Amino acid sequence: MGNAQEKPSGSGGGGTRPDQATAGSRMRSRSGGSIKKSHTQGDSKKEVANGTQRENIPAGGQEMQGSPKPDTSYLDAPAGALPPHLARLKNEGNHLFKHGQFGDALEKYTQAIDGCAEAGIDNPEDLCILYSNRAACYLKDGNSTDCIQDCTTALELQPYSLKPLLRRAMAYESLERYRKAYVDYKTVLQIDTGVQAAHDSVHRITKMLIEQDGPEWRDRLPEIPVVPLSVQEQHRQKPISIEQAQARAARAAQEEARRKEAQFTLLKQKGNDLVKEGRFQEALEKYSECLILKPDECAIYTNRAICLLKLSRFKESKQDCDAALQLEPANKKAFYRRALAYKGLKDYLSASSDLQEVLQLDPNVREAEQELEVVTSLLRQSLMDNSAHTPRV
Numbered sequence: 001m002g003n004a005q006e007k008p009s010g011s012g013g014g015g016t017r018p019d020q021a022t023a024g025s026r027m028r029s030r031s032g033g034s035i036k037k038s039h040t041q042g043d044s045k046k047e048v049a050n051g052t053q054r055e056n057i058p059a060g061g062q063e064m065q066g067s068p069k070p071d072t073s074y075l076d077a078p079a080g081a082l083p084p085h086l087a088r089l090k091n092e093g094n095h096l097f098k099h100g101q102f103g104d105a106l107e108k109y110t111q112a113i114d115g116c117a118e119a120g121i122d123n124p125e126d127l128c129i130l131y132s133n134r135a136a137c138y139l140k141d142g143n144s145t146d147c148i149q150d151c152t153t154a155l156e157l158q159p160y161s162l163k164p165l166l167r168r169a170m171a172y173e174s175l176e177r178y179r180k181a182y183v184d185y186k187t188v189l190q191i192d193t194g195v196q197a198a199h200d201s202v203h204r205i206t207k208m209l210i211e212q213d214g215p216e217w218r219d220r221l222p223e224i225p226v227v228p229l230s231v232q233e234q235h236r237q238k239p240i241s242i243e244q245a246q247a248r249a250a251r252a253a254q255e256e257a258r259r260k261e262a263q264f265t266l267l268k269q270k271g272n273d274l275v276k277e278g279r280f281q282e283a284l285e286k287y288s289e290c291l292i293l294k295p296d297e298c299a300i301y302t303n304r305a306i307c308l309l310k311l312s313r314f315k316e317s318k319q320d321c322d323a324a325l326q327l328e329p330a331n332k333k334a335f336y337r338r339a340l341a342y343k344g345l346k347d348y349l350s351a352s353s354d355l356q357e358v359l360q361l362d363p364n365v366r367e368a369e370q371e372l373e374v375v376t377s378l379l380r381q382s383l384m385d386n387s388a389h390t391p392r393v
Helices: 023-030 084-098 102-119 124-140 144-157 162-174 178-191 196-220 229-237 242-276 280-293 298-310 314-327 332-344 348-361 366-388
Strands: 046-049 052-055
Touching: 084 102, 084 124, 102 124, 124 144, 124 162, 144 162, 162 178, 162 196, 178 196, 178 229, 242 280, 242 298, 280 298, 298 314, 298 332, 314 332, 332 348, 332 366, 348 366
Parallel strands: none
Antiparallel strands: 046 052
C-alpha cells in the first residue's frame, strides 16, 4: 500500500473513530470475533513490540542457527508525519495486506489508529490513509458495513479523497445500495476520469437502476456533489505511483485497441458496400486502409483480391491471394481467386491446379467446377496453338 492506500481496484473500508473504542472491543464487535492463529509444533513463535515482529530467542540467549532473519527494512520506511512506532504499525499493515493477510493487516491499522488517539495525533492526511487502508481490509473480508463507516470517516478527514470514495462505492454496490454507489462512482469520475472501474460500474448500475426505478430513475438519486475545480487540479498534479502509471498505460492500450477495432470494422463495411456498388477502386482503397490497422487479417486480402481482379490487376491480385494463403493455407476463396488471377495472366496450368485444390477442399463449389471446365479448355487450346507454331525438325 505504501504511504498512500492500496490501489483502488478491489479495496474498501469501515471503522470507528479513534476515540470511540479500544482496539480489542472494535475488533470483536466489527470483525465478527477474534482472528484465529495456528502454530504447528516446531514453528518459532513471534511477539509484537511497537508494531514489529521479532523471533523469540531460545533459553541460553543464543539465536537458532541456520534460519536467516527475515527482511524487515520495510518497517522503517517513511509514513507521512506519523511517529516511528506508529509508522512501523502502518508499514506492517501494508506489508500484510500486500501478501493477502487482511485480518492481520486490519489489526495493525487499528493499533495505529488507536495509537494516534492516545498520542493526540490528529493529522487529517495520515488518519485518512489509516482509515482508508483499514476499509480496504474490511472490503476484502466482505464486511461492507464497516467498510462504509471507515470510508465515511476518512472522507470527513479529507473530503473528496479518491480511494475512500471508490471503496465506499464498491461497498454500497455489494450491499445493493445502488443509488448511493452510483453517486460515489460519479464523484470519483469528477476527480479522475481515468478510473476504468468507476466507468464500468456506472454503466452496470445504470442498467440496474433503469430496471429498478424505470425511466425516472435519475429523479430518485441522491444529489451528486460537485467536486471543486481546485480539488480536481490538486489531484492531477499529484505524482503517480508505478502501479498507477502501469494501470493508465494498460487502459490507454485497451482504448487504442478498441478505437482501432471500431475503425477497422467501419472501413471493412464501407469496402464491402462499395464492392456491391461496383466501385472497385474505392473499395480497394478502403481494404488497404484496413490492412494498415490489421496486416494479418486474411479476409481483407481475399476481398482486396476481388477488387484487383475486377480492375484487371491480376499480378497484384495473385499476390494478395498468396498473402491470404500464408495466413490460412486452406482458404477456399484465396485458392479460387488466385485461380482467376492465374487465368487473367494466362497461366492456365496453375489456374487448373488451384481450382482442383478448391474442389478437394469442398466438392460442392459449383463455380469452381464451371471455371475448371473453362480453364481446361483454354489450356488445351493454348497447347494446340503452341504446337502449331512450333517448327518441325
